[in-house]
Amino acid sequence: MLAPSLVGVLGFLLAPVVIVLVLSLFDWKLLSTPEFIGLANYRKLFTDYDVWHSLLVTLYYVLICVPGTTILSLLLALLVDRKLRGMKYFRALLVIPWMATPVALGLVWSWIFDPGRGALNQFLGLFGVHGPAWLSSPVLAMPSVAAVHIWQFAGYNMLFFLAGLQNIPPSLREASSLDGASPVAHFFSITLPLLRPTMLFVLITNVIGSFQAFDTIFVMTEGGPGDSTEVTTYLIYDEAFKKFDFGYASTISVLLFAVVLIATISQFVYFERRTTYEVSG
DSSP, X not given: OOHHXXXXXXXIIIHHHHHHHHHTTEEXXXXXXXXXXXXXXXXXXXXOHHHHHHHHHHHHHHHHHHHHHHHHHHHHHHHHOSOOTTHHXXXXXXXXXXXXXXXXXXXXXHHHTOTTTOHHHHHHHTTTOOOOOTTTOTTTHHHHHHHHHHHHHHHHHHHHHHHHHHTSOHHHHHHHHHTTOOHHHHIIIIIHHHTHHHHHHHHHHHHHHHHTOOHHHHHHTTTOSTTTXXXXXXXXXXXXXXXXXXXXXXXXXXXXXXXXXXXXXXXXXXHXXXXXXXXXX
């Protein structure tokens, strides 16, 4: 029964990882014959400024996207966790951005952020505010792209928090109300601790997704201005499909894989003893 899924995991997950590990030991310019060079790519990696700069840029992107997406999605879940008429349609509207393709969203948001004819600066102009060149500024480009990521995935992550909220027994809320606990105290003392399994899942998927971000950045900034939005995935693309150095691109991919793996394991370790998975009714 598990064989079809196992074939998919082996073919589309484990096999590519092994292939990339092997390619990282070769010098391969696509049209030339692969030449085994051992750890030469890794020695180059540790002295390559562009690689480490891209990791810092990626970390900056992650530090904006993960807290922003998590907090906004939790607030949205609290907002829609109500039995009101038409609420299911409102929930569906919040998920629509996640269903759209990143390339299409990147094109739309590039127009919105356009300094001359963009909707955002046109709106600011109504209040006498001269909007900046959002995507042409080394300071504003990354927060602008990260804002699009947050907007796109907040509704999707909201669904997980909503499921977690609806899994909390109503008796706990009633008991805290009888004890005189305020809504804020109830949230931090009961709701948030019981949402830790959901929080762990959301954080891990957000961290992995943010480290792997490429489509929106490619469409909106192409790593610019300068190298202010050149995340590691874009550098891998640049090395592989512009410089045709697939061996070195694979080496950078291995580094990114190791960073994501360490970040994921760290989150599991942190939440291991701080998570309650079941609540007896």
